[in-house]
Amino acid sequence: MRSETLFLGTVITIDDSRPRAEALLVRDGRIAAVGDEAAVRTAVTAGTGLEVVDLGENALLPGFIEAHGHPSDTAVLLSRYMIDIRPVTIETGAEVMEAIRAGVAAHPEGAFFNGWDNLLQTGVPEPDIHSLDAIGGATPIVILHNSGHVVYFNSAAARASGVDKSTPDPAGSHWEHDDAGELTGKGFEVGTLFAMAGSALGAAAHEMPTLLTTYLSGLNAVGITTVSDMSWDAQKQPALDALRAAGGPSARLRLYEMSGPGKHASVPLQNGDASIRQVGVKTWADGSPWVGNILLSFPYLDTEGTRSIGVEPGSHGSANYTRDELDEVVERYFPEGWQLACHVHGDLAVDRVLDTWEALLERHPRADHRLRMEHVGAMTPTQFARAAALGVTVSILIDHVYYWGDVLVDELFGPEHGGPWANARAALDAGLRVSFHNDGTVTPAEPLCNMAVAMTRTTRSGRHLPGAEGVTIEQALRAQTLDAAWQLFSEHEVGSLEAGKFADLVVLSGDPTAVTAEELPGLAVVATYLAGEKVHGG
DSSP: OOEEEEEEEEEEOOOTTOSEEEEEEEETTEEEEEEOHHHHHTTSOTTSEEEEEEEEEEEEEEOEEESSOOHHHHHHHTSTTSEEOOTTTOOOHHHHHHHHHHHHHHOTTOEEEEEEOTTTSOSSOOOOHHHHHHHHTTSOEEEEETTSSEEEEOHHHHHHHTOOTTOOOOTTOEEEEOTTSOEEEEEESHHHHHHHHHHHHHHHHTTHHHHHHHHHHHHHHTTEEEEEEEEEOGGGHHHHHHHHHTTOOSSEEEEEEEOOTTOOOSSOSSOOOSSEEEEEEEEESOOOTTTTOSOOSSOOOOSHHHHHTTOOTTOOOOOSSOHHHHHHHHHHHGGGTOEEEEEEOSHHHHHHHHHHHHHHHHHSOOTTOOOEEEEOTTOOHHHHHHHHHTTOEEEEOTHHHHHHHHHIIIIIIHHHHHTTSSOHHHHHHTTOOEEEOOTTTTSOOOHHHHHHHHHHOBOTTSOBOSSOOOOOHHHHHHHTTHHHHHHTTOTTTSSSOOTTSBOOEEEESSOGGGSOTTTGGGOOEEEEEETTEEEEOO
Protein backbone atom coordinates (compact mmCIF):
# COMPACT_ATOMS: atom_id res chain seq x y z
CA MET A 1 0.00 0.00 0.00
CA ARG A 2 1.35 3.41 -0.96
CA SER A 3 1.79 5.75 2.01
CA GLU A 4 1.37 9.49 2.21
CA THR A 5 2.36 12.00 4.88
CA LEU A 6 0.27 15.03 5.77
CA PHE A 7 1.92 17.83 7.75
CA LEU A 8 -0.43 20.21 9.57
CA GLY A 9 0.57 23.50 11.17
CA THR A 10 3.02 26.27 10.37
CA VAL A 11 4.47 25.73 6.88
CA ILE A 12 6.98 28.30 5.61
CA THR A 13 7.30 27.66 1.89
CA ILE A 14 9.90 30.21 0.61
CA ASP A 15 7.53 30.47 -2.36
CA ASP A 16 6.63 34.08 -3.17
CA SER A 17 3.26 33.05 -4.57
CA ARG A 18 2.30 31.42 -1.25
CA PRO A 19 4.78 32.27 1.53
CA ARG A 20 2.84 30.35 4.19
CA ALA A 21 0.52 27.40 4.29
CA GLU A 22 -1.45 25.33 6.78
CA ALA A 23 -0.72 21.91 5.34
CA LEU A 24 1.64 19.97 3.09
CA LEU A 25 1.12 16.53 1.58
CA VAL A 26 4.00 14.23 0.62
CA ARG A 27 3.50 11.42 -1.87
CA ASP A 28 6.19 9.21 -3.43
CA GLY A 29 8.97 11.42 -2.14
CA ARG A 30 7.60 14.63 -3.61
CA ILE A 31 5.33 17.40 -2.48
CA ALA A 32 1.85 16.54 -3.76
CA ALA A 33 0.00 19.56 -2.40
CA VAL A 34 0.60 22.60 -0.22
CA GLY A 35 -1.90 25.20 0.95
CA ASP A 36 -4.96 25.47 3.16
CA GLU A 37 -5.68 22.39 5.25
CA ALA A 38 -9.08 21.76 3.72
CA ALA A 39 -7.77 21.98 0.17
CA VAL A 40 -4.73 19.79 0.86
CA ARG A 41 -6.87 17.14 2.53
CA THR A 42 -8.83 16.77 -0.70
CA ALA A 43 -5.57 15.73 -2.42
CA VAL A 44 -5.08 12.74 -0.10
CA THR A 45 -5.43 9.47 -1.99
CA ALA A 46 -8.26 7.34 -0.63
CA GLY A 47 -7.19 4.03 0.84
CA THR A 48 -3.55 4.94 1.41
CA GLY A 49 -1.72 4.52 4.67
CA LEU A 50 -1.87 8.19 5.64
CA GLU A 51 0.51 9.44 8.31
CA VAL A 52 -0.53 12.74 9.86
CA VAL A 53 2.15 14.90 11.48
CA ASP A 54 0.74 17.63 13.73
CA LEU A 55 3.49 20.23 13.86
CA GLY A 56 2.11 21.90 16.97
CA GLU A 57 4.49 24.73 17.90
CA ASN A 58 7.04 23.49 15.37
CA ALA A 59 7.51 24.90 11.87
CA LEU A 60 8.08 23.10 8.55
CA LEU A 61 10.54 24.60 6.05
CA PRO A 62 12.51 23.48 3.00
CA GLY A 63 15.66 21.57 3.95
CA PHE A 64 18.67 23.85 4.32
CA ILE A 65 21.30 23.94 1.60
CA GLU A 66 25.05 24.27 2.06
CA ALA A 67 26.01 25.87 -1.24
CA HIS A 68 29.77 25.71 -0.61
CA GLY A 69 30.89 22.63 1.26
CA HIS A 70 33.63 20.02 1.15
CA PRO A 71 31.91 16.85 2.39
CA SER A 72 34.32 14.31 0.88
CA ASP A 73 37.35 16.08 2.37
CA THR A 74 35.65 17.04 5.62
CA ALA A 75 34.59 13.44 6.18
CA VAL A 76 38.30 12.55 6.25
CA LEU A 77 39.51 15.62 8.16
CA LEU A 78 37.06 14.89 10.98
CA SER A 79 37.83 11.17 11.02
CA ARG A 80 40.29 9.12 13.07
CA TYR A 81 42.94 9.71 10.38
CA MET A 82 43.36 13.32 11.49
CA ILE A 83 43.71 14.91 14.93
CA ASP A 84 41.25 17.78 15.39
CA ILE A 85 42.88 20.98 16.68
CA ARG A 86 40.40 23.48 15.19
CA PRO A 87 39.64 26.64 17.20
CA VAL A 88 36.03 25.48 17.56
CA THR A 89 37.30 22.47 19.55
CA ILE A 90 40.47 23.79 21.27
CA GLU A 91 40.55 27.35 22.61
CA THR A 92 44.16 28.22 23.39
CA GLY A 93 47.52 27.91 21.71
CA ALA A 94 48.97 26.14 24.73
CA GLU A 95 46.29 23.46 24.50
CA VAL A 96 47.00 23.08 20.78
CA MET A 97 50.68 22.43 21.46
CA GLU A 98 49.74 19.86 24.11
CA ALA A 99 47.51 18.13 21.55
CA ILE A 100 50.32 18.11 18.97
CA ARG A 101 52.81 16.57 21.38
CA ALA A 102 50.27 13.97 22.48
CA GLY A 103 49.44 13.17 18.86
CA VAL A 104 53.10 12.62 17.98
CA ALA A 105 53.52 10.32 20.97
CA ALA A 106 50.45 8.32 19.97
CA HIS A 107 51.37 8.10 16.28
CA PRO A 108 55.12 7.57 15.84
CA GLU A 109 54.44 6.40 12.27
CA GLY A 110 53.19 9.89 11.40
CA ALA A 111 50.84 12.43 12.99
CA PHE A 112 48.36 14.48 10.94
CA PHE A 113 46.53 17.45 12.44
CA ASN A 114 43.77 19.69 11.12
CA GLY A 115 42.77 23.17 12.25
CA TRP A 116 45.78 25.30 13.22
CA ASP A 117 44.74 28.94 13.70
CA ASN A 118 46.96 31.07 15.92
CA LEU A 119 44.90 34.19 15.23
CA LEU A 120 42.23 32.65 17.45
CA GLN A 121 44.40 30.25 19.46
CA THR A 122 46.88 32.87 20.62
CA GLY A 123 50.07 32.51 22.60
CA VAL A 124 52.17 30.29 20.34
CA PRO A 125 54.31 31.17 17.31
CA GLU A 126 53.59 29.89 13.84
CA PRO A 127 55.15 26.43 13.29
CA ASP A 128 58.23 26.03 11.13
CA ILE A 129 60.34 23.08 10.08
CA HIS A 130 62.78 23.56 12.98
CA SER A 131 60.16 23.73 15.75
CA LEU A 132 58.34 20.73 14.33
CA ASP A 133 61.60 18.80 13.96
CA ALA A 134 62.23 19.44 17.65
CA ILE A 135 58.82 18.01 18.53
CA GLY A 136 58.67 15.14 16.08
CA GLY A 137 62.21 14.01 15.39
CA ALA A 138 61.87 11.06 13.01
CA THR A 139 58.06 11.15 13.23
CA PRO A 140 56.44 12.92 10.26
CA ILE A 141 54.26 15.84 11.38
CA VAL A 142 51.75 17.47 9.03
CA ILE A 143 49.49 20.29 10.26
CA LEU A 144 46.73 21.74 8.07
CA HIS A 145 45.75 25.33 8.73
CA ASN A 146 42.08 25.80 9.60
CA SER A 147 41.57 27.85 6.44
CA GLY A 148 42.66 24.95 4.24
CA HIS A 149 45.19 27.20 2.48
CA VAL A 150 48.44 26.38 4.31
CA VAL A 151 50.20 23.22 5.42
CA TYR A 152 53.02 23.01 7.98
CA PHE A 153 55.43 20.08 8.09
CA ASN A 154 58.70 18.84 9.51
CA SER A 155 61.73 17.33 7.77
CA ALA A 156 60.51 13.76 8.30
CA ALA A 157 57.19 14.58 6.61
CA ALA A 158 58.99 16.22 3.69
CA ARG A 159 61.16 13.13 3.20
CA ALA A 160 58.15 10.81 3.44
CA SER A 161 56.34 12.89 0.80
CA GLY A 162 59.35 13.11 -1.51
CA VAL A 163 59.53 16.90 -1.17
CA ASP A 164 62.80 18.82 -0.93
CA LYS A 165 64.06 22.32 -1.70
CA SER A 166 64.21 21.58 -5.44
CA THR A 167 60.62 20.28 -5.69
CA PRO A 168 58.67 22.37 -8.22
CA ASP A 169 55.69 24.38 -7.04
CA PRO A 170 52.34 22.74 -7.85
CA ALA A 171 50.05 24.83 -10.09
CA GLY A 172 48.45 27.64 -8.10
CA SER A 173 50.48 26.65 -5.00
CA HIS A 174 54.00 27.15 -3.70
CA TRP A 175 56.53 25.92 -1.18
CA GLU A 176 58.01 28.60 1.05
CA HIS A 177 61.82 28.85 1.15
CA ASP A 178 64.15 30.83 3.40
CA ASP A 179 66.87 33.18 2.17
CA ALA A 180 69.22 30.20 1.71
CA GLY A 181 66.68 28.39 -0.46
CA GLU A 182 65.81 25.78 2.16
CA LEU A 183 62.25 24.67 2.93
CA THR A 184 60.71 26.55 5.85
CA GLY A 185 58.15 23.85 6.58
CA LYS A 186 55.27 25.82 5.07
CA GLY A 187 53.33 25.27 1.85
CA PHE A 188 50.57 27.41 0.39
CA GLU A 189 47.38 26.19 -1.28
CA VAL A 190 45.81 22.91 -2.26
CA GLY A 191 48.69 21.42 -4.26
CA THR A 192 51.04 21.48 -1.28
CA LEU A 193 48.33 20.26 1.10
CA PHE A 194 47.64 17.18 -0.98
CA ALA A 195 51.36 16.52 -1.40
CA MET A 196 51.91 16.48 2.36
CA ALA A 197 48.66 14.91 3.56
CA GLY A 198 48.44 12.40 0.70
CA SER A 199 49.25 9.36 2.81
CA ALA A 200 46.51 10.09 5.34
CA LEU A 201 44.01 10.84 2.60
CA GLY A 202 44.98 7.66 0.77
CA ALA A 203 44.62 5.56 3.90
CA ALA A 204 41.15 6.96 4.46
CA ALA A 205 40.01 6.43 0.87
CA HIS A 206 38.88 2.84 1.38
CA GLU A 207 36.64 3.99 4.25
CA MET A 208 35.22 6.96 2.38
CA PRO A 209 31.65 5.59 1.99
CA THR A 210 31.38 5.06 5.75
CA LEU A 211 33.10 8.33 6.61
CA LEU A 212 30.92 10.27 4.20
CA THR A 213 27.75 8.64 5.51
CA THR A 214 28.69 9.67 9.04
CA TYR A 215 29.43 13.24 7.99
CA LEU A 216 26.21 13.61 6.01
CA SER A 217 24.26 12.40 9.04
CA GLY A 218 25.80 15.29 10.94
CA LEU A 219 24.59 17.68 8.26
CA ASN A 220 21.09 16.19 8.49
CA ALA A 221 21.16 16.90 12.23
CA VAL A 222 21.37 20.64 11.53
CA GLY A 223 18.69 20.49 8.83
CA ILE A 224 20.85 20.27 5.70
CA THR A 225 19.49 18.17 2.83
CA THR A 226 21.70 19.37 -0.05
CA VAL A 227 25.42 20.11 0.01
CA SER A 228 27.93 21.00 -2.68
CA ASP A 229 31.39 19.47 -2.82
CA MET A 230 33.79 22.22 -3.88
CA SER A 231 36.87 20.00 -3.87
CA TRP A 232 35.55 17.13 -5.92
CA ASP A 233 38.00 14.87 -7.72
CA ALA A 234 37.11 12.02 -10.05
CA GLN A 235 39.36 9.69 -8.04
CA LYS A 236 36.72 9.80 -5.31
CA GLN A 237 34.03 8.42 -7.63
CA PRO A 238 34.24 4.82 -6.29
CA ALA A 239 33.13 6.12 -2.90
CA LEU A 240 29.98 7.59 -4.41
CA ASP A 241 29.34 4.40 -6.38
CA ALA A 242 29.51 2.45 -3.12
CA LEU A 243 27.22 4.97 -1.45
CA ARG A 244 24.65 4.57 -4.21
CA ALA A 245 24.84 0.80 -3.94
CA ALA A 246 24.14 1.06 -0.22
CA GLY A 247 20.93 3.04 -0.78
CA GLY A 248 22.21 6.50 -1.60
CA PRO A 249 23.40 9.46 0.46
CA SER A 250 21.22 11.11 3.10
CA ALA A 251 21.77 14.50 1.47
CA ARG A 252 21.87 15.50 -2.18
CA LEU A 253 25.38 16.10 -3.50
CA ARG A 254 26.25 18.76 -6.07
CA LEU A 255 29.82 18.33 -7.22
CA TYR A 256 32.35 20.95 -8.37
CA GLU A 257 35.45 19.43 -9.89
CA MET A 258 38.73 21.14 -9.02
CA SER A 259 40.23 23.00 -11.97
CA GLY A 260 43.83 23.42 -12.99
CA PRO A 261 45.98 24.51 -15.91
CA GLY A 262 45.83 21.88 -18.62
CA LYS A 263 42.94 19.98 -17.04
CA HIS A 264 39.50 19.22 -18.45
CA ALA A 265 36.26 18.06 -16.86
CA SER A 266 36.25 14.32 -16.20
CA VAL A 267 32.54 13.82 -16.93
CA PRO A 268 30.14 15.08 -19.60
CA LEU A 269 28.03 18.13 -18.88
CA GLN A 270 24.91 15.96 -18.62
CA ASN A 271 25.62 13.54 -15.80
CA GLY A 272 24.23 12.06 -12.63
CA ASP A 273 20.72 12.48 -11.27
CA ALA A 274 18.76 14.36 -8.62
CA SER A 275 20.73 12.63 -5.85
CA ILE A 276 24.31 13.13 -7.09
CA ARG A 277 25.60 15.10 -10.04
CA GLN A 278 28.43 17.37 -11.05
CA VAL A 279 27.18 20.88 -11.81
CA GLY A 280 30.31 22.97 -12.05
CA VAL A 281 34.05 23.52 -11.79
CA LYS A 282 35.90 25.15 -8.89
CA THR A 283 38.58 27.77 -9.61
CA TRP A 284 40.72 29.97 -7.36
CA ALA A 285 41.93 33.56 -7.54
CA ASP A 286 43.63 34.04 -4.16
CA GLY A 287 43.92 32.38 -0.76
CA SER A 288 42.97 33.08 2.85
CA PRO A 289 42.93 36.30 4.90
CA TRP A 290 44.26 34.34 7.88
CA VAL A 291 47.53 33.41 6.15
CA GLY A 292 48.17 36.63 4.24
CA ASN A 293 47.70 35.49 0.65
CA ILE A 294 44.67 37.44 -0.56
CA LEU A 295 45.18 40.24 -3.08
CA LEU A 296 44.24 43.63 -1.59
CA SER A 297 44.25 47.30 -2.49
CA PHE A 298 44.84 48.11 1.20
CA PRO A 299 47.59 46.84 3.51
CA TYR A 300 47.54 44.41 6.38
CA LEU A 301 48.03 46.20 9.69
CA ASP A 302 51.26 45.86 11.65
CA THR A 303 49.99 44.09 14.77
CA GLU A 304 50.83 41.19 17.00
CA GLY A 305 48.25 39.18 15.07
CA THR A 306 49.71 39.83 11.61
CA ARG A 307 53.23 39.19 12.89
CA SER A 308 52.07 35.87 14.39
CA ILE A 309 50.98 34.63 10.95
CA GLY A 310 54.16 35.79 9.22
CA VAL A 311 52.68 38.70 7.26
CA GLU A 312 55.11 41.52 6.54
CA PRO A 313 53.96 44.98 7.77
CA GLY A 314 52.17 46.80 4.97
CA SER A 315 51.71 43.68 2.85
CA HIS A 316 48.94 43.79 0.26
CA GLY A 317 48.88 40.01 0.01
CA SER A 318 49.10 38.02 -3.19
CA ALA A 319 47.13 36.02 -5.73
CA ASN A 320 47.33 32.36 -6.72
CA TYR A 321 46.93 32.99 -10.45
CA THR A 322 47.81 35.76 -12.88
CA ARG A 323 45.17 37.11 -15.21
CA ASP A 324 46.65 35.08 -18.09
CA GLU A 325 46.50 31.91 -15.99
CA LEU A 326 42.88 32.60 -15.04
CA ASP A 327 42.02 33.13 -18.70
CA GLU A 328 43.62 29.81 -19.59
CA VAL A 329 41.76 27.91 -16.87
CA VAL A 330 38.28 29.29 -17.54
CA GLU A 331 38.67 28.83 -21.30
CA ARG A 332 39.03 25.07 -20.77
CA TYR A 333 35.67 24.71 -19.01
CA PHE A 334 33.22 27.52 -19.71
CA PRO A 335 32.86 27.01 -23.48
CA GLU A 336 31.81 23.41 -22.76
CA GLY A 337 28.86 24.75 -20.76
CA TRP A 338 30.18 24.39 -17.22
CA GLN A 339 29.29 26.73 -14.41
CA LEU A 340 32.37 28.20 -12.70
CA ALA A 341 32.70 28.87 -8.97
CA CYS A 342 35.75 30.97 -8.07
CA HIS A 343 37.25 31.33 -4.61
CA VAL A 344 38.13 34.99 -4.05
CA HIS A 345 38.60 37.26 -1.01
CA GLY A 346 40.73 40.32 -1.72
CA ASP A 347 39.18 43.29 -3.50
CA LEU A 348 41.92 43.40 -6.16
CA ALA A 349 41.43 39.67 -6.73
CA VAL A 350 37.71 40.36 -7.15
CA ASP A 351 38.56 42.90 -9.86
CA ARG A 352 40.79 40.35 -11.57
CA VAL A 353 38.03 37.73 -11.58
CA LEU A 354 35.42 40.18 -12.84
CA ASP A 355 37.80 41.32 -15.60
CA THR A 356 38.41 37.69 -16.56
CA TRP A 357 34.72 36.85 -16.59
CA GLU A 358 33.66 39.98 -18.46
CA ALA A 359 36.11 39.09 -21.25
CA LEU A 360 34.98 35.46 -21.10
CA LEU A 361 31.32 36.43 -21.56
CA GLU A 362 32.26 38.64 -24.49
CA ARG A 363 33.95 35.63 -26.14
CA HIS A 364 31.27 33.13 -25.14
CA PRO A 365 27.95 34.84 -24.37
CA ARG A 366 25.56 32.80 -22.24
CA ALA A 367 22.28 34.06 -20.87
CA ASP A 368 22.09 31.89 -17.75
CA HIS A 369 25.64 31.16 -16.65
CA ARG A 370 25.31 31.75 -12.88
CA LEU A 371 29.03 32.38 -12.53
CA ARG A 372 29.73 32.16 -8.82
CA MET A 373 32.15 34.07 -6.59
CA GLU A 374 32.92 32.27 -3.34
CA HIS A 375 33.50 33.86 0.12
CA VAL A 376 34.01 37.47 -1.19
CA GLY A 377 35.29 38.80 2.15
CA ALA A 378 36.59 42.19 0.97
CA MET A 379 34.21 42.66 -1.97
CA THR A 380 32.88 46.25 -2.09
CA PRO A 381 29.41 47.64 -2.93
CA THR A 382 30.74 48.92 -6.26
CA GLN A 383 32.08 45.46 -7.10
CA PHE A 384 28.78 43.80 -6.12
CA ALA A 385 27.01 46.16 -8.53
CA ARG A 386 29.44 45.28 -11.31
CA ALA A 387 28.94 41.58 -10.60
CA ALA A 388 25.18 42.00 -10.79
CA ALA A 389 25.49 43.69 -14.18
CA LEU A 390 27.41 40.64 -15.43
CA GLY A 391 24.84 38.19 -14.07
CA VAL A 392 27.26 36.90 -11.41
CA THR A 393 26.12 35.50 -8.05
CA VAL A 394 27.96 35.21 -4.72
CA SER A 395 28.15 32.69 -1.89
CA ILE A 396 29.23 34.30 1.38
CA LEU A 397 31.15 32.74 4.27
CA ILE A 398 29.17 34.82 6.75
CA ASP A 399 30.56 32.93 9.77
CA HIS A 400 33.82 34.85 9.27
CA VAL A 401 31.99 37.70 11.01
CA TYR A 402 31.13 35.55 14.03
CA TYR A 403 34.42 33.75 14.62
CA TRP A 404 36.98 36.22 13.21
CA GLY A 405 35.16 39.55 13.28
CA ASP A 406 37.22 40.94 16.17
CA VAL A 407 40.43 39.77 14.50
CA LEU A 408 39.43 41.35 11.18
CA VAL A 409 39.03 44.77 12.79
CA ASP A 410 41.65 44.75 15.53
CA GLU A 411 44.46 42.67 14.06
CA LEU A 412 44.23 42.50 10.28
CA PHE A 413 42.51 45.39 8.49
CA GLY A 414 41.00 47.96 10.88
CA PRO A 415 37.33 49.06 11.01
CA GLU A 416 37.24 50.58 7.50
CA HIS A 417 38.02 47.32 5.73
CA GLY A 418 37.46 44.68 8.43
CA GLY A 419 34.10 46.05 9.58
CA PRO A 420 32.14 45.47 6.34
CA TRP A 421 33.74 42.05 5.71
CA ALA A 422 31.34 39.58 4.02
CA ASN A 423 28.86 42.35 3.27
CA ALA A 424 25.68 40.41 2.44
CA ARG A 425 23.55 43.56 2.71
CA ALA A 426 25.53 45.29 -0.03
CA ALA A 427 25.30 42.21 -2.26
CA LEU A 428 21.51 42.09 -1.89
CA ASP A 429 21.18 45.84 -2.41
CA ALA A 430 23.08 45.43 -5.68
CA GLY A 431 20.44 42.94 -6.84
CA LEU A 432 22.47 39.76 -6.42
CA ARG A 433 21.08 36.41 -5.33
CA VAL A 434 23.25 35.16 -2.48
CA SER A 435 23.80 32.07 -0.38
CA PHE A 436 25.49 31.56 2.98
CA HIS A 437 27.90 28.73 3.67
CA ASN A 438 30.26 27.32 6.30
CA ASP A 439 33.00 25.88 4.04
CA GLY A 440 33.46 22.78 6.24
CA THR A 441 35.70 22.27 8.06
CA VAL A 442 36.48 25.99 8.37
CA THR A 443 33.42 26.55 10.57
CA PRO A 444 30.83 24.01 11.74
CA ALA A 445 27.76 23.52 9.60
CA GLU A 446 25.27 25.82 11.34
CA PRO A 447 22.62 27.32 9.02
CA LEU A 448 20.63 28.93 11.82
CA CYS A 449 23.73 30.66 13.16
CA ASN A 450 24.62 31.79 9.63
CA MET A 451 21.25 33.50 9.30
CA ALA A 452 21.52 35.15 12.71
CA VAL A 453 25.03 36.46 11.99
CA ALA A 454 23.90 37.84 8.63
CA MET A 455 21.08 39.66 10.41
CA THR A 456 23.04 41.06 13.38
CA ARG A 457 26.67 41.10 12.15
CA THR A 458 27.70 40.30 15.72
CA THR A 459 30.92 38.52 16.65
CA ARG A 460 31.37 35.70 19.15
CA SER A 461 32.38 38.29 21.75
CA GLY A 462 29.11 40.16 21.24
CA ARG A 463 30.60 43.03 19.21
CA HIS A 464 28.60 44.55 16.35
CA LEU A 465 30.90 45.11 13.38
CA PRO A 466 30.80 48.58 11.84
CA GLY A 467 30.40 49.43 8.18
CA ALA A 468 27.61 47.12 7.00
CA GLU A 469 23.95 46.56 7.80
CA GLY A 470 22.27 43.24 8.45
CA VAL A 471 19.79 41.38 6.25
CA THR A 472 16.16 40.49 7.02
CA ILE A 473 15.01 37.07 8.19
CA GLU A 474 13.24 36.55 4.86
CA GLN A 475 16.45 37.25 2.94
CA ALA A 476 18.44 35.02 5.29
CA LEU A 477 16.02 32.12 4.82
CA ARG A 478 16.23 32.42 1.03
CA ALA A 479 20.03 32.42 1.23
CA GLN A 480 19.96 29.04 3.01
CA THR A 481 17.24 27.52 0.83
CA LEU A 482 15.89 28.66 -2.54
CA ASP A 483 18.68 31.00 -3.63
CA ALA A 484 21.28 28.41 -2.62
CA ALA A 485 19.39 25.84 -4.69
CA TRP A 486 19.36 28.26 -7.63
CA GLN A 487 23.13 28.66 -7.41
CA LEU A 488 23.42 24.87 -7.68
CA PHE A 489 21.07 24.70 -10.69
CA SER A 490 18.66 22.75 -8.48
CA GLU A 491 15.83 25.21 -7.86
CA HIS A 492 13.51 23.06 -10.00
CA GLU A 493 13.99 20.21 -7.52
CA VAL A 494 14.50 21.70 -4.06
CA GLY A 495 14.76 24.95 -2.11
CA SER A 496 11.08 25.78 -1.64
CA LEU A 497 7.92 23.91 -0.71
CA GLU A 498 6.00 23.71 -3.98
CA ALA A 499 4.00 20.90 -5.53
CA GLY A 500 6.21 18.66 -7.66
CA LYS A 501 9.47 19.37 -5.84
CA PHE A 502 11.20 16.78 -3.69
CA ALA A 503 9.98 16.61 -0.10
CA ASP A 504 13.32 17.68 1.38
CA LEU A 505 12.13 19.18 4.64
CA VAL A 506 13.29 20.44 8.02
CA VAL A 507 11.11 20.73 11.11
CA LEU A 508 12.25 23.43 13.55
CA SER A 509 11.15 23.78 17.16
CA GLY A 510 9.65 27.18 16.41
CA ASP A 511 8.84 29.67 13.68
CA PRO A 512 12.14 31.37 12.70
CA THR A 513 10.26 34.50 11.68
CA ALA A 514 8.67 34.80 15.13
CA VAL A 515 11.88 34.89 17.19
CA THR A 516 14.64 37.46 17.45
CA ALA A 517 17.86 37.05 15.50
CA GLU A 518 19.63 36.35 18.79
CA GLU A 519 17.16 33.53 19.56
CA LEU A 520 17.34 31.99 16.09
CA PRO A 521 20.39 29.72 16.68
CA GLY A 522 18.63 28.31 19.74
CA LEU A 523 15.87 26.70 17.68
CA ALA A 524 16.24 22.93 17.55
CA VAL A 525 16.12 20.78 14.44
CA VAL A 526 13.33 18.37 15.37
CA ALA A 527 13.41 16.32 12.16
CA THR A 528 14.92 16.31 8.69
CA TYR A 529 13.47 14.55 5.65
CA LEU A 530 15.02 13.65 2.30
CA ALA A 531 12.44 12.88 -0.40
CA GLY A 532 9.89 12.34 2.34
CA GLU A 533 12.01 9.86 4.30
CA LYS A 534 13.16 10.89 7.76
CA VAL A 535 16.96 11.08 7.93
CA HIS A 536 17.15 12.79 11.33
CA GLY A 537 14.89 12.84 14.36
CA GLY A 538 12.95 10.38 16.42
